Amino acid sequence: MRFGYWLPVFGGWLRNVEDERMEAEWSYVRRLARASERSGFDLTLIAELNLNDIKGPEAPALDAWSTAAALAAVTDRLELMVAVRPTFHPPALLAKQAANIDHISGGRFTGKYYRVENAILEPKPTRRPRPTVYAGGESPAAKSLIARSCDGYLMHGDPPERVAAKISDMQALRETNGGGLEPLVYGVAGYVVCRATEPAARREIERITDVRQNAAGYANYEQWLANTQLEQRVSLEDYSVSNRGLKAGLTGTREQIAERIRDFEQAGVDLLLLQFSPQLEEMERFAEAVIPLVSEPSGVR
Numbered sequence: 001m002r003f004g005y006w007l008p009v010f011g012g013w014l015r016n017v018e019d020e021r022m023e024a025e026w027s028y029v030r031r032l033a034r035a036s037e038r039s040g041f042d043l044t045l046i047a048e049l050n051l052n053d054i055k056g057p058e059a060p061a062l063d064a065w066s067t068a069a070a071l072a073a074v075t076d077r078l079e080l081m082v083a084v085r086p087t088f089h090p091p092a093l094l095a096k097q098a099a100n101i102d103h104i105s106g107g108r109f110t111g112k113y114y115r116v117e118n119a120i121l122e123p124k125p126t127r128r129p130r131p132t133v134y135a136g137g138e139s140p141a142a143k144s145l146i147a148r149s150c151d152g153y154l155m156h157g158d159p160p161e162r163v164a165a166k167i168s169d170m171q172a173l174r175e176t177n178g179g180g181l182e183p184l185v186y187g188v189a190g191y192v193v194c195r196a197t198e199p200a201a202r203r204e205i206e207r208i209t210d211v212r213q214n215a216a217g218y219a220n221y222e223q224w225l226a227n228t229q230l231e232q233r234v235s236l237e238d239y240s241v242s243n244r245g246l247k248a249g250l251t252g253t254r255e256q257i258a259e260r261i262r263d264f265e266q267a268g269v270d271l272l273l274l275q276f277s278p279q280l281e282e283m284e285r286f287a288e289a290v291i292p293l294v295s296e297p298s299g300v301r
Helices: 026-039 064-074 091-105 140-149 160-177 198-208 211-225 236-240 242-248 254-267 279-289 291-295
Strands: 002-006 043-046 079-082 134-136 152-155 185-191 271-275
Touching: 026 064, 026 279, 043 064, 043 271, 064 079, 064 091, 079 091, 134 140, 140 160, 152 160, 160 185, 160 254, 185 242, 236 242, 242 271, 254 291, 271 279, 279 291
Parallel strands: 002 043, 002 271, 043 079, 134 152, 152 185, 185 271
Antiparallel strands: none
């Protein structure tokens, strides 16, 4: 299992908690990325949005691509997964940005809306045949495209048994639509609450899911939800923590979380994209308490 995390470009992940003690600032994400390399994390996902959809449109949100370029220059081995909003970028310029960041880190644009012919792209990306292309989506069209054209499939948080069914479906799509391609890498989002006891973990979950702290935000979220193609309805807990993070069930004691991670491994998951609050302190707790347990041979405690 590889461990990744969402870079807190929005200043946090909790819609009901205003101040999570992680400012949307370069100084904080630089410190976080460097610390994560030392503590055993493999990858960070840098989300792209013009407006802050968690803390509100007036709140700051870091730009994904310039942040990724800067992080590439101050880290040594951390994989940078930069999210792309296709309508934000002309494809040729996006390819140039991605190739340039790939060189900083050492590491087909024909379609309905864009067509690029005889394009020159130099320098070429370091990684061959290209940087890894991850994608997420729950509509039939998105899943079909991912099966044909991508290297990895990223999912919102869900229990291992539901994730296993999704992986099985995507594998079938891959074989049907992308014959001859390498197997997809499968990643799942999850929000971690690691505490010494189960009651302590439950108290933290109750705190972060108390919608009364921001009832107006919940009303706006319900309005947005009505226009999506998500595969399942979203509960109060799902609203409170972005990307359905609590649904993954990575909460409780260190032993319980480690066992849950093993369940995800059995389901076919290769990568966990984790969220924490506050990010730096809770990531360090996870790295010390949980990662060593997961790394132990099966049956050893």
